[in-house]
Amino acid sequence: MTEQNEELRCIGCGAVIQSTDPAALGYTPASAVKRGLANDELYCQRCFRLRHYNEIAPVSLTDDDFLRLLGQIRDANALIVYVVDIFDFNGSLIPGLHRFVGDNPVLLVGNKEDLLPRSLRRPKLCDWIRQQANQAGIRPVDTVLVSAKKNHEIDELLATIEKYRHDRDVYVVGVTNVGKSTLINQIIKQRTGVQDLITTSRFPGTTLDEIEIPLDDGHKLVDTPGIIHPHQMAHVLSAKDLKIVAPQKEIKPRTYQLDPGQTVFIGGVARFDFETGPHSGFVTYFDNNLTLHRTKLSNADSFYEKYRGGLLTPPTAEELNDFPPLVREEFHVNEKSDVVFEGLGWVTVPAGVTVAAWVPKGVAALVRKAMI
Known part of the structure; x- marks a missing residue:
């Protein structure tokens, strides 16, 4: 691995690019690094396969690694955007989230609202989500319902983020499979016009490192790794069955x-x-x-x-x-x-x-x- 490569990161998962250990994070053959730099689309081999073939490769990243990365939020002065899957709310909860956010305010974002029947009034759903979050020890400053997949209410979310950001960074957190990367992609698309920058998947643990998106005032929006929830159905079903x-x-x-x-x-x-x-x-x-x-x-x-x-x-x-x-x-x-x-x-x-x-x-x- 060259010294230059140490400064390169996969635009899919954020892992540092390296060409020496195929089993480790960020592995990319040296020839692929050159092609990626030439095309301005540098992916690690894992994200390349995931993006083009919907394959996922095992990597040596433990639960402790995810918790360590998320723990960095404790020392940050930031607005925490906490993304949950409305259809799988309980499976979206991060145990002991208060330990990671410290005194930072939390904006609760309920994703995949398009999956619930239209007959369910959205204000009532917001109240229900907030009550459930309160029971888990989370006191959000506000609650927003979105559908990242269908680009519903993303403008409202961005406006709400600006309302509560107060000249701070923004950290986006959530467990795997809540649609966090899809949401980030929508935000990037709205701000820059670039589509599908971050790799998305139904598999747990797609985003492997922090991905930073600069904001206009010198601060940043940080997409943190998805925390693996040990009791998710995604851990016992194949990719084909998950689609069903x-x-x-x-x-x-x-x-x-x-x-x-x-x-x-x-x-x-x-x-x-x-x-x-x-x-x-x-x-x-x-x-x-x-x-x-x-x-x-x-x-x-x-x-x-x-x-x-x-x-x-x-x-x-x-x-x-x-x-x-x-x-x-x-x-x-x-x-x-x-x-x-x-x-x-x-x-x-x-x-x-x-x-x-x-x-x-x-x-x-x-x-x-x-x-x-």
């Missing part, structure tokens, strides 16, 4: 009238059991392309063993050996609530019922106040 379970369009709720002793399978990746309570309506919020199957609770185990990888997909039959077993979580619900399958969706349940959520081992299930 991760919503791309407005969700169409599906209502099931269930008697106790009935089960609804969510593809082959999760399961919802109605254990006890009166005959009730349950509203499901999952990707429109994800097939749901109702059956009797008494034969649900055998049904799953017989049809997983076939009728119950994803995962496909070829992927079953790598798919973790489903683990049961039981909940007794005293008020209208959402039973959440992190990274997948949720089921809204009435008060006075006992239900169970089955999720892949390592993925979280929980109960929260009903969003809708």
Whole structure:
């Protein structure tokens, strides 16, 4: 690696370019470095493959590396723009965020608002998000709803950032898969006209180092690495399956009238059991392309063993050996609530019922106040 290369960074992930260790961050063959500099598009090999072939290569970056990078915010004098995925709010939370932001103000940005039904009033959704953030110990100065993918409300977000920035830097933080890089790309496009500068992916951990975007007054907007949330569905599904379970369009709720002793399978990746309570309506919020199957609770185990990888997909039959077993979580619900399958969706349940959520081992299930 030449001394010159040490000063070069990948425009996709921000890693320092190097040509000596193919397994390490920022690896790029020397010939590719020359081509990248000539074309003014210098990517590391990992980002080049991700950008052109949707491949992802493993790199030696640990959770500690992400936390160390994020920890630099503590000493900064900045506005913290905290991006969460509205559809996967609980999976978007950064544990102990207050330790990283210090006394800096937090602007909460709910991304992917286009996935939720239009019938849901946006002011009500803002209130719900703020309440959920408060429960997690976060007191945002304001809340903005956007769709980075559809470029909805980006102007409002930029105006709100300027309102609270007060001659400071801006740090954009969030866990992986919340659409943070897509949002940054929209901001860059609006400010410079350059499209898709930062590599985006459904895979966890795409942005590997800080990416700095200069602001007009000498300050900077910093895109920090996505913090890997250990309980995300993205860690147990293939890229092909993630395309099936991760919503791309407005969700169409599906209502099931269930008697106790009935089960609804969510593809082959999760399961919802109605254990006890009166005959009730349950509203499901999952990707429109994800097939749901109702059956009797008494034969649900055998049904799953017989049809997983076939009728119950994803995962496909070829992927079953790598798919973790489903683990049961039981909940007794005293008020209208959402039973959440992190990274997948949720089921809204009435008060006075006992239900169970089955999720892949390592993925979280929980109960929260009903969003809708």
